[in-house]
Amino acid sequence: MALFSFFQKLQETTPPTSSPAESFDIESLKTRGLELLEQGLDWVNNELLHPDTLIQLGVIIGVLFLGALVTPAVTGWLKAGLAKLPENITQKINKPLLAIVRPLFWLFGMFIALTVLESAGQSTTFVRIASSLALAWVIIRAATFIVPDEYRKTIAWIAWLIAGLNVFGLLAPTLHWLDNHGIPFGDAQITLPFVVRAILFSALFLYGANWISQRLRARIDTLPRVEPSIRVLISNATHVGLFFAAVILALTSLNIPLGGLAVLGGALGVGLGFGMQQIVANFVSGVILLTDRSIKPDDVIEVDETYGVVKSLGLRYASVVTRDGKEHLIPNEALVANKVVNWSYSDNKVRIKRRLRVEYEIDLRLATALVVEGTKKVPRVLAHPAPACLVMEFGDEAVEIECRFWVDDPQNGISNVGSEVMLSVWDLFKENGIDIPLRQEEILIQSGSVLEVKMAKD
Incomplete structure (x- = not known):
């Protein structure tokens, strides 16, 4: 030319x-x-x-x-x-x-x-x-x-x-010039074409693994006879397996000997033993939670001061959404090692208790009947088991009674349904002339004592 x-x-x-x-x-x-x-x-x-x-x-x-x-x-x-x-x-x-x-x-x-x-x-x-x-x-x-x-x-x-x-x-x-000029690395050398090929192969295989993982996860989530926790375990195991397969394929495509991974594995083991204890602990705890099914997605749990619905379970943390919309990411190790209240572990039915105080002068049987009647008016309260009102204690100032009722949707909140029950009982008490006693303090002045009164200016 x-x-x-x-x-x-x-x-x-x-x-x-x-x-x-x-x-x-x-x-x-x-x-x-x-x-x-x-x-x-x-x-x-x-x-x-x-x-x-x-x-x-x-x-x-x-x-x-x-x-x-x-x-x-x-x-x-x-x-x-x-x-x-x-x-x-x-x-x-x-x-x-x-x-x-x-x-x-x-x-x-x-x-x-x-x-x-x-x-x-x-x-x-x-x-x-x-x-x-x-x-x-x-x-x-x-x-x-x-x-x-x-x-x-x-x-x-x-x-x-x-x-x-x-x-x-x-x-x-x-390309010939670039292939023959690079950074020496052992018996070979790192050249620009090698770096470009490494990036392309890694991106290709990782993208393919992620695409296949998403399709398999969507299919696994639709399995009808598999528990939600087992679905999560299978999905995560599939994702991790495809990721490692993509890494191995990328290394093989670049003609990198896989025998060198033994040294990398030993170094990784030392790192896991010292600097990654928490990560490994959370990973193992996540596998335990997914296999023993003690906590499952959509369960209502209470950990320390966190009360909410388990949105998802991962291999490192669990996502818990509270009633105020906050999403707490709780490490799996905390769910395994600490005390956890699972409100829906074997059954979604939950019994709620609320205490009230009434005066001694009122008809106690009428008061307990009104409490049961007011509780039944709340839509979320279950008819079976039926609500009950028990006399708990004759106190110094009032009689203490306790309302007990059941709900089967704890994920919708506990305090809100308790508030509805208390308001319903309050309305019936007002209609029937039953008052809630106020706390009173009596001061006894003995004979011979002196009561001093001082005037102070602000």
């Missing part, structure tokens, strides 16, 4: 420097510059301004102009056609399809021009370069819509660099 012959000739005729002093000689620099300028002008006159080259450049400019002229009309037709398709399909293909219309026209135009010039016996060097660049443009435009938005520009620049080197025949020499 004429373009390559210029660079080759330029390299052959450029004299090497013999010493630092000579390289800074002004006269030699001027002479060398004039030689390069003369060579460039000769190439322009003999190659670039050659009639065959001018014909090719004219064809390329014509194809570019024609593609730019036709693109708006074709884009309008495509938009009108896409508007007739379902909206979900239109949103997926609208932007990528419209983005490649112009380079696709240029590509077709270059291929047609290339065929015509070859049939006429004309030179096609620059047209081939233009068609290769147009093909690279189409592929890059279509491929960049697959990757996330934040990576599109970076990937597009890298793809254009590779495409440019390939078009000018410099890709293979560049």
